Amino acid sequence: MLEFPEVINLSRQLRESVLGMKVEEVLPPTKEHKFCWFNGDVRDYDRQIRRSVISDVNGFGIYVELSFNDGHKLCINDGVNVRFLSNSSLPMDYQLLINLDSSNFIAFSVAMYGGIVLHDGSYDNEYYLKSKNAVSPFDAKFEDYFFRTLSASKPSLSAKAFLATEQRFPGIGNGVLQDILFNAEMQPKRKISTLSQGDKENLLHCTIDTLKKMTDGGGRDTEKNLYGKTCGYKTLLSKNTINKPCPRCGATIVKEPYLGGAVYYCPNCQSL
Numbered sequence: 001m002l003e004f005p006e007v008i009n010l011s012r013q014l015r016e017s018v019l020g021m022k023v024e025e026v027l028p029p030t031k032e033h034k035f036c037w038f039n040g041d042v043r044d045y046d047r048q049i050r051r052s053v054i055s056d057v058n059g060f061g062i063y064v065e066l067s068f069n070d071g072h073k074l075c076i077n078d079g080v081n082v083r084f085l086s087n088s089s090l091p092m093d094y095q096l097l098i099n100l101d102s103s104n105f106i107a108f109s110v111a112m113y114g115g116i117v118l119h120d121g122s123y124d125n126e127y128y129l130k131s132k133n134a135v136s137p138f139d140a141k142f143e144d145y146f147f148r149t150l151s152a153s154k155p156s157l158s159a160k161a162f163l164a165t166e167q168r169f170p171g172i173g174n175g176v177l178q179d180i181l182f183n184a185e186m187q188p189k190r191k192i193s194t195l196s197q198g199d200k201e202n203l204l205h206c207t208i209d210t211l212k213k214m215t216d217g218g219g220r221d222t223e224k225n226l227y228g229k230t231c232g233y234k235t236l237l238s239k240n241t242i243n244k245p246c247p248r249c250g251a252t253i254v255k256e257p258y259l260g261g262a263v264y265y266c267p268n269c270q271s272l
């Protein structure tokens, strides 16, 4: 799943690869996917953006969005894989394919669920709007937003619930969460009511620093980039590090399901 670091990198790579290119044709799904949603009839996408030029690409929260010079926008959310295929033949399977000039394509596919939404700028979707209006963790206003949100949250919330649920911080999901909390030396179930002012400041700084490292690394190594290559940031705690000892103290890492998705933590050096 795309989270903040991958969204930023994917939009940058799209800008580098397809900005200024013209849409030759848009092809509908090769086979139906129950949990891939579109805006209206996907077979109508071709008529709407054929011969339009890709004029901008933006990443925000859990969305990457292409803008076209005719005013249309195509946004995808965190469950969609996007690949740029250059000097390539037509890929086998996809949920949507943009043919740019007969040998360059943008292919969209969905593993579990995802949205590929073409709209005119008025897409009225709760998740989209929360992502669009989110304060970026790299914005100077983030610190203020973080502390205001923390003060307004129920004290019984856990660190995971606070950071990675309810779209308080679009783009911070169950993936990036693991290393943020590892760096903050806090377990995912730690109640926010137990955090001292120092703990809160530490959590803020670990959130920003960890996301910065992940973004600078091109995204997490559990994900693939626009060209299908594994991203460069080496996760400390993820499915890739399973059965490895804690990188800080050497203790055995615990993996357990918690609030939708597995959490990984060191019971020795992350405090509850």
Ligand SMILES: [Zn+2]
Pocket: 246, 247, 248, 249, 250, 251, 266, 267, 268, 269, 270
């Ligand atoms: Zn440890």
